[in-house]
Amino acid sequence: MxxxxxxxxxxxxxxxxxxxxxxxxxxxxxxxxxxxxxxxxxxxxxxxxxxxxxxxxxxxxxxxxxNPYRINKTLKKETYLQLCSTITIFISGLIFDFDQFKESSILLIIFLFMFSIALITTVLSFRWRD
Known part of the structure; x- marks a missing residue:
């Protein structure tokens, strides 16, 4: 046919x-x-x-x-999300000190804010990967 x-x-x-x-x-x-x-x-x-x-x-x-070489073109948005995720995870790791959280609630709020941004950007970067 x-x-x-x-x-x-x-x-x-x-x-x-x-x-x-x-x-x-x-x-x-x-x-x-x-x-x-x-x-x-x-x-x-x-x-x-x-x-x-x-x-x-x-x-x-x-x-x-x-595209015979299968080079995946990453979007700028994806690159920025991965960069933001990496930086915020690093900063939240530096801030994390359980003993200081008992003394300063502002440090705890900053840590939670940075950790939530890291979590959101990491999830979005994996979501938009495909």
Whole structure:
């Protein structure tokens, strides 16, 4: 069963006939690359004799085509959260002195504030990782 892909005419409005031919050739080559990569991925975990390429393999193949070295780009927000988490955990560790908490309630409030910020930023950085 052949798979047919329809491209809207609005996208092809300014393309010449040579450009349309080149686009078709590029799409077919991209298709071959994705199917071959999905086949390689499937072969690495094949447990049965009959190969079965699933949606997951196609998605992984497309990601591999876009970024072959799998370099994850971290967001600035994630970097700032990790930095804030590290600093606040360090400061709360320096502040922690159980004997001084009995004497000064302000030190206890500062410690609890820093510890809660550390806890929140750590949880958010893990939450936004994926």
């Amino acid at each position: 052949p798979l047919r892909v329809d491209i809207p005419d609005d996208s092809l409005e300014y393309l010449t006939s040579e450009a349309k031919d080149e686009l078709k050739t590029s799409i077919l080559k991209y298709n071959d690359d994705i199917v071959n990569e999905a086949g390689r991925l499937e072969a690495t975990i094949r447990s049965t004799e009959t190969p079965e390429i699933t949606r997951h393999f196609i998605k992984e193949a497309v990601i591999g085509q876009k």
